Amino acid sequence: MFFELTSRLPGTLARTGIIHTSHGDIKTPTFLPVGTFGFVKFVEMDDLRKIGAEAMLSNAYHLRRESYARGLAEHNGWRGPTFTDSGGFQVMSLGSGLGKVVSMTREKPLENTAKKDRLARVAEDGVYFTDPFDGTPSFIGPEESMQIQCKIGSDIHMAFDELTSLADDYEYTKTSLARTERWALRSLEEHKKHKMDLGYEQHLYAVLQGGHWEDLRRSTARFLRQYDFDGFGLGGAFLKEDLGAILRWCNEELPEEKPRHLLGLSHPDDIFIGVENGADTFDCVAPTREARHGKIYTKSGNINLRKFADSTEPLDPGCDCPTCAAGFTRGNLRALWRSGDLEKKQQYYRLASVHNLRFLLRLTEDIRTSIENGTFLEFKHNFLNNYQNPC
RNA sequence: GCUGGAAUCGCCUAGCGGCAAUGGCAGGAGACUGUAAAUCUCCCGGGUUCUCCCUUCGUUGGUUCGAGUCCAACUUCCAGCA
Numbered sequence: 001m002f003f004e005l006t007s008r009l010p011g012t013l014a015r016t017g018i019i020h021t022s023h024g025d026i027k028t029p030t031f032l033p034v035g036t037f038g039f040v041k042f043v044e045m046d047d048l049r050k051i052g053a054e055a056m057l058s059n060a061y062h063l064r065r066e067s068y069a070r071g072l073a074e075h076n077g078w079r080g081p082t083f084t085d086s087g088g089f090q091v092m093s094l095g096s097g098l099g100k101v102v103s104m105t106r107e108k109p110l111e112n113t114a115k116k117d118r119l120a121r122v123a124e125d126g127v128y129f130t131d132p133f134d135g136t137p138s139f140i141g142p143e144e145s146m147q148i149q150c151k152i153g154s155d156i157h158m159a160f161d162e163l164t165s166l167a168d169d170y171e172y173t174k175t176s177l178a179r180t181e182r183w184a185l186r187s188l189e190e191h192k193k194h195k196m197d198l199g200y201e202q203h204l205y206a207v208l209q210g211g212h213w214e215d216l217r218r219s220t221a222r223f224l225r226q227y228d229f230d231g232f233g234l235g236g237a238f239l240k241e242d243l244g245a246i247l248r249w250c251n252e253e254l255p256e257e258k259p260r261h262l263l264g265l266s267h268p269d270d271i272f273i274g275v276e277n278g279a280d281t282f283d284c285v286a287p288t289r290e291a292r293h294g295k296i297y298t299k300s301g302n303i304n305l306r307k308f309a310d311s312t313e314p315l316d317p318g319c320d321c322p323t324c325a326a327g328f329t330r331g332n333l334r335a336l337w338r339s340g341d342l343e344k345k346q347q348y349y350r351l352a353s354v355h356n357l358r359f360l361l362r363l364t365e366d367i368r369t370s371i372e373n374g375t376f377l378e379f380k381h382n383f384l385n386n387y388q389n390p391c
Numbered sequence: 392g393c394u395g396g397a398a399u400c401g402c403c404u405a406g407c408g409g410c411a412a413u414g415g416c417a418g419g420a421g422a423c424u425g426u427a428a429a430u431c432u433c434c435c436g437g438g439u440u441c442u443c444c445c446u447u448c449g450u451u452g453g454u455u456c457g458a459g460u461c462c463a464a465c466u467u468c469c470a471g472c473a
Contacts, residue, residue, distance in 0.1 A: 036425095042429080131427090133427065265425085284424050284425075286423070289423065289428060306420090
């Protein structure tokens with residue numbers, strides 16, 4: 001059995017479970033650190049094990065030229081469960097959202113990048129990319145994405161999808177969604193051919209798009225649930241206030257016995273909304289990127305290290321991460337971060353990334369326990385009440 | 392002592408007659424959600440905002456409609472020769 005449901009929280013869509021993969025089990029809900037190129041920037045595999053990472057997520061687009069005979073997990077030394085994204089995110093980040101931020105608020109300009117400026121062009125067969133660094137053209141369609149993911153050998157793959165932007169209207173989203181569904185079926189067909197190529201089973205999730213429209217979200221869930229996917233990716237660019245409803249529409253329609261991965265979100269409030277509405281796993285670049293940019297997660301809100309020169313306060317009182325256990329203070333970390341010395345900076349990136357990742361992993365562990373105990377709603381209330389943003 | 396050279400907003404740096412004055416660092420404020428992100432944006436002489444005013448480029452004078460920019464003297468620093 002691939003997914004084992006171990007508990008449910010009545011009155012919500014929240015549940016706990018275990019995903020069984022060839023490289024180990026994943027206890028859910030959990031957060032997956034993102035190692036786009038196969039490793040988490042500046043973080044050692046041992047660090048990931050120490051902080052309780054259940055799995056990590058990499059990206060087929062970035063690894064499109066790679067091929068690992070013994071699979072990603074062996075190749076990079078992680079040896080645990082791995083996910084790969086299909087490259088679908090790059091359809092937007094190099095296309096309609098090129099140069100823009102993936103916003104969850106309305107204050108940002110709701111405008112797509114001009115077509116002539118895009119580095120990704122969507123067609124029926126797939127997506128034509130221009131490499132942002134060296135300008136080399138490439139093409140990825142559902143078949144190519146499956147071939148890449150199967151060559152990389154991660155345990156759980158995403159079907160190739162088009163992530164639409166907040167600026168896309170209903171008509172475009174509907175057209176795109178129909179294409180994403182066709183791509184999902186093509187992904188499924190191609191995946192079948194290669195999923196055992198490395199000698200162990202690789203799994204495939206279909207990805208649900210459909211923007212913030214209920215009819216599209218429900219219809220795509222009903223459509224995709226008919227097929228033999230191993231699980232589902234919940235995709236999209238969301239406004240925070242819409243997230244819960246969108247996930248509910250999808251997950252009310254999806255079969256309970258298959259796992260669901262919410263793509264690309266990790267702020268604590270989003271994780272609570274996600275879990276409450278039926279998501280099992282999460283991934284996001286935010287904890288590591290924000291760490292590199294000086295933001296440290298604490299249970300009373302995030303802090304900007306810039307403001308803590310010479311501070312002897314702990315990063316987050318009571319934190320059980322290796323960085324805090326080693327006694328690093330806010331002032332220590334700030335000094336390393338702001339140092340002109342490259343090695344010190346790199347040390348900072350590691351220490352801060354590990355701290356932020358552990359923060360999220362501990363959060364999902366606590367959420368798991370709270371679902372099992374039936375105290376999830378209370379835990380959520382208390383956590384979020386305490387989690388202000390003092391900066 | 393002589394001969395060259397140099398003094399610019401915390402530091403380095405541009406500037407060669409129209410300048411509140413270039414670029415970098417440091418500093419400050421934001422942003423970041425399936426990683427074109429060890430990144431990006433904004434501020435950084437003062438007047439709390441300003442297409443407005445004030446005070447600035449070692450000091451003091453001078454030339455000029457106008458001087459950080461040209462001239463003179465002085466002060467300090469650097470280099471070469473003694």
